[in-house]
Amino acid sequence: MNLDKLNWAILEELQKNARASFSEIGRKVGLTSPAVAERVKKMEDSGVISSYKVNLSHQKTGYQLRAVITLRAFTGRLKAFLETVKSFKEVINCYRITGNENIIMEVVLHDQVHLEKLIDRLITYGETRTHIILSNVIEDAPIKQRMGEF
Known part of the structure; x- marks a missing residue:
């Protein structure tokens, strides 16, 4: 169109x-x-x-902590992870990416204890790196017409 x-x-x-x-x-x-x-x-x-x-306020629903987690899958574990990650309620976005890591996820959690439990589940699939989100600099920026001009 x-x-x-x-x-x-x-x-x-x-x-x-x-x-x-x-x-x-x-x-x-x-x-x-x-x-x-x-x-x-x-x-x-x-x-x-x-x-x-609907865009929920995760903070107001009890999920006070947001993080970005990357995963570098162990040999032979990526396929199993791709199937299992769909059942992780904490994961709100998950992308398969290029580079040293295979996966990048955005997660919402109740607290640090919840984060630790999630990491414990993830490390059976590969090596993780976790980055705590402090704030959102660009809140759901709309795609504008200029996108076609690049």
Whole structure:
């Protein structure tokens, strides 16, 4: 699907607030509510918009600690890890990456004891490195039209 400036403007508004009404978005981008609805439907049908999600405050749900953990899998353990990691409730993002490590995960935990228990489970699959997240510098930055200009 070819995304024009209006589609990009609609996407930016949806990334800010996916619950915004079509009329609210239309006022901001200069379109009528039905025109916005039609464009959104086309972007959903083409797969440009794949889902709408709720972003939880992990801190307010009792998960006070966030960390990034990398894993360098032991020989022959990567496949088993890729299957098992899906059951780890603490892991909110997991990526297979290039470089010295095979995996990078973002995790949410109650406290340091919870982190220790998770690391104990992970080290059966490989060598880990843990980085505690202090703050989020860019909060869910929207993808903007300029992404296509690189």
